[in-house]
Amino acid sequence: MAEKIAKLELPGNDSIELPVKQGTAGYDVIDISKLGSKGYFTFDPGFLATASCESAITYIDGDKGILLHRGYPIDQLAVDSSYLDLCYLLLYGELPSKAQYDKFVSTVRNHTMVHQQVEFFFRGFRRDAHPMAMLCGVTGALASFYQDSLDVADPKHREIAAFRLVSKMPTLAAMCYKYSVGQPFQYPRNDLNYAGNFLSMMFGVPCEPYVVNPIIERAMERIFILHADHEQNASTSTVRLAGSSGANPFACIAAGIASLWGPAHGGANEACLKMLEEIGSVDRIPEYIEKAKDKNDPFRLMGFGHRVYKNFDPRAKVMRETCHEVLSELKVDDPLLDVAMELERIALEDEYFISKKLYPNVDFYSGIIMKAIGIPTSMFTVIFALSRTVGWIAHWKEMLDQPGHKISRPRQLYTGEAERNFVKLQDR
Known part of the structure; x- marks a missing residue:
């Protein structure tokens, strides 16, 4: 051709x-x-x-509502895969064989603990520090503990760093939560799967055994899968930008976490819960629906529609089913969840929402699930970062594996002053 x-x-x-x-x-x-x-x-x-780059990892068609990881549709992965199965796919490009999968899972489990001195970093944070602030700082600090995987020119070092980050991020995320609520840190449990281990570290306490609810475990697994990668978004681009300079992988992921923290990026499900709190009760929904329809009113319904997907968010369908499974299992009596379910019903039936394709998105459902499980809103973006780490690492590795990659150096349209002569202080 x-x-x-x-x-x-x-x-x-x-x-x-x-x-x-x-x-x-x-x-x-x-x-x-x-x-x-x-x-x-x-x-x-x-x-x-x-x-900004050439990539073979993730493809999105927002008009058609398509999200593919290495060619596989996200709904198939979310229903039939596991998070670590997806991690292998993102990192290596193909689905693992049974032997490859077992070895991959074993390696991840062997890296779940963090250096004991990492605990002392947390003592420097205030008790009311935002968990994302702690996660960003501690992730960057890992470079001081794992200096045998900092040579980004060495493919073996890159692989070791990838394993360490995927393995240790749930441990660090749970530590951020435990520190904020004044509970002792929980060690990882390698007898549990990735999601179950995270739940154990989040909600387990030393004085009694923690039993993982399989429905909650599967819901958390799907949250991880559905947030694992989303092409060249702000945080992924930040990781690539930082990595292009040859920065170590822990610093690059810390940069990604910092970018994700922005409310326009990773804070969508937290914003959704704050909106539900503002509405407060089911009987106030009609008032807020009218506000949402009024283009002159600054109020916006959070968790509906998506800047990329002009059709239905392909991740939302799976998350919706999971959301209803969790609410049915837990039978949570929470007025905010009642508000959420009524909003969902209206959005799927009201002609205004249908015509503008303002369907509930993945953030709407994941926020409801995490609230029902008992995860505070301040931890929502931390869990997003935990999930997205493998996507960031996959893009970072892909960039460094490509021959001839260069340091990123965007240009600008300069609109400042033209050259002028400096005036000494006494003459101004």
């Missing part, structure tokens, strides 16, 4: 031919890397029309 070429007309009767690259799916991409030789750069605030 002949290579496609885009011709760009430039001022002064000049022009440049730019190659058009085609992926296996999605839009064609114009390669503008040679445009600088003509003295021009593109202007794209937020990089919304810029492909």
